[in-house]
Structure formats: structure tokens, C-alpha cells
Amino acid sequence: MEAIRGVLVPGVLPENCYDEFFLQYNLLHVPCLKILLSKVLGFGIIAGSVMVKVPQIIKLLRSGTAEGLNFQSVLLELLALTGTMVYSITHSFPFTAWGEVLFLMIQTVTIAFLIQHLGNRTNLGILFLGLYFSVVSVLLSPVVPMAMVTLLQATNVPAVIFSRLIQAVTNYKNGHTGQLSAVTVALLFLGSLARIFTSIQETGDPLMALTYVVSSACNGIIFAQLLYYWNVTLAGEKKKKKKKH
Template identity: 65%
Template structure:
């Protein structure tokens, strides 16, 4: 029992909740159940984010092509992910509330580089990596004032909406979803839906919660397109170059 307590307290539960659930067996203690579910769900999302975009990366590598992916959408998504990560760190939110942003950021950066590389713009891809990580270091440094960090998070919603609209428009124009990975899209949808609950429970930050609501709606649009174009091969319709 002591080992279990050391595992759960304080990482998943405050000590009072451990006592309620595991010593008094008060399994209907709603506030503590909410904390346990939120922490567990948050850590599961973080763990899942280690692989959520890898299917997309492998699909691009396997096809040696990023056809069907909007570069503008990738960059805007990266902006939104970066905003969440920087805002969460600046406000001292627990890692379980935002940790997936770190791993999604690394995978999105890789997708952006591969999109440029397979589009014949490798030099631009290298410049993109250098510029992005330089800006990230600046945003995470004490040199960046808090109002700028808050503004970056507030910019998430338009960035998410525009990025998904760009990808949806690319899918519609092409008549297929190209190298877009269904696994990645549906995992992103599931993660954003779960984050609505965990952000409310763990941070109480309305800006963060609304961001995930908007993200869920936008991810749902792309998921619906994937289902609609499910049996349409990537080569069907008008082939479009990477935007």
C-alpha cells in the first residue's frame, strides 16, 4: 500500500484524495474522482502524443511525397501548438495538462521539414528548422513579456481555424486527402476532445479550454473529410503541388 501511495501521491492525487479513495474506499467521492480521471487522462494523452503524428511522418517517408498536405496549414498548426506550450510553461500548469504539446511540436516540425524536402526545397527546410528553434528559445526565455505570451495563446484559435480550413480546402480541391494519415487525424480529434475536460479540471483557464473546443470542431471537419474520401486514391482528381 505504501508503494501505491508513493506512486499516486502527489503525481496523480493529493494525499486527501488518496485517503478517500484507497483508505476509506469512498469510491463515489466526486471531486477526487474528477482529479484522478483528469490526471490519468492527461498523462494518457501525453503518452499517446509520442506517437500521434508518427503515422503521418512514416506515410510521407514511405511515399517520398507530401502531396495533399497544406504547408500553410502545417505552419499554422505549429504556431498553435507552440502557443499552448509557451503559455502553459509561463503559467506553471502541470505537465499532464499540456505535455503533449511538446511532442506534437517536435513531430509537426519534422512534418514541415519533410514537406519542404520532398517538395524540392531542402535548403528552405533547414532554414525553417533553424529559425523555428531560435524563436522558440526566445519565447521561452525571460526576455518575452507575459502579455506577449498571452497574445500568442489567444492567437491559437484563429490559427487553428485557418489551418484546418486550409487543409479542408486542399482536400476539397484535390478531391482526395493525399498523404494525410487517418490514424493521426482521429488521434488528434480524440486528444482535443479529452483536453476540454482536463484543461477545465487541471488549469481552470477558460482561454485554454475554449482553444480545445475550437480545435475539436476543426479536427472533426478534417476527420469527416477523411471518411468522405476514404475510398478515393491519392492520385485521383486534380493533382496539386504542395501549397
């Protein structure tokens, strides 16, 4: 039992919940069940985030084009992810409450670079990488006051809204979703929905919860467009493959 305690406490369960489940066998203790569900969801979201945008990256590399992806939209999404990561680290939130943001940030930076690279602007892409990681280093340093970090997190809501609206408008104008990956869009939508619960449960921070509520709604719009334009997008991809052959 001590070995189990060492694994579960405090990373997965607090001491009192371990006692409720394993000593008193009270498996229906609601507050502890909420904590356990939140932790399991958190670990699941983080595990999924490691690969969530990989299908998008692979699709870009295989097609050799970034058609349908809007660079400004990606930048705004990156701003939101960076704000959440910096805000979470400075507030010492548990990794299970925000960990996926780190992996999504790395993958989003990669996509932003690929958009520039595939558009024959590789030098601009390299410059972007240097500037971005320099800014992140400064934001995580002690020189940045907490008020500025909170302000950065507060900008997440409009950043998420505008990033998704820009992409939605791009999809509407094109009449298809281009190189957007269905797997990536679906996972982002489901992950943001689950994060509403975990952010309330693990951080109790209304600003974090609001960010994920807005993110879920906006991701839902892109997901709905993906379904709506599904046949049109497939038809366009088939035509391109025929032209190549």
C-alpha cells in the same frame, strides 16, 4: 501503503483524494474521481501523442511526396502548438495538462521539414528549423513579458481555425485527402476532445479550454473529409502503385 502513497501523491492524486480512496474507502467521491479521470486521460493523451503523427511521417517517407499536405496549414498548426506549450510552461500548469503538445510540436516540425525536403527545397527546410527553434528559445526566456505570452495563446484560436480550413479547402480542391494519415487525423480529433475536460479540470483556464473546443471542431471537419473521400483516396493510391510497377 506508504509505497503506494509515494507513487500516487502528488503526481496522480492530491493528499485528500488519496485519503478518501485508500483510508476511508470512499471510492465514489465525485471531485476526486474527476481528478483521477483527468490525470488518467492526461497520461493517456501524452502517451498516445508520442506516436500520433508518426504514421503521417512514415507515409510521407514511403510515398516520397507531400501531395495533399499544405505547408501554410502545418505552420499555423505549429504556431498554435508553440503558443500552448509556452503559455503552459510560463503558467506552471501540470505536465499532464499539456504534455502532448511537446511531442506533437516535434512531430509537426518534422512534417514541415519533410514537406520542404520532398519538394526539393531542403535548404529552405533547414533554414526553417533554425529559425523556429531560435524563436522558441526566445519565447521561453525571461525577456518576453507575460502579456505577450498570453497574446500568443489567444492567437491559437484563429490559428487553429485557419490551419484546418486551409487543409479542408486543399482536400476539397483535390477531391481527396492525399497523403493525410487516417490514424493521425483520428487520434488528433479524439485527443482534442478529451483535452476539453482535462484543461477545465487541471488548469481552470478558459483560454486553454476554448482552444481545445475550437481544435476539436476543426479536427472533426478534417476527420469527416477523410471518411467522405476514403474510397477516392484509396483508388488514387492504387493507381499510383500500378504506375510505379
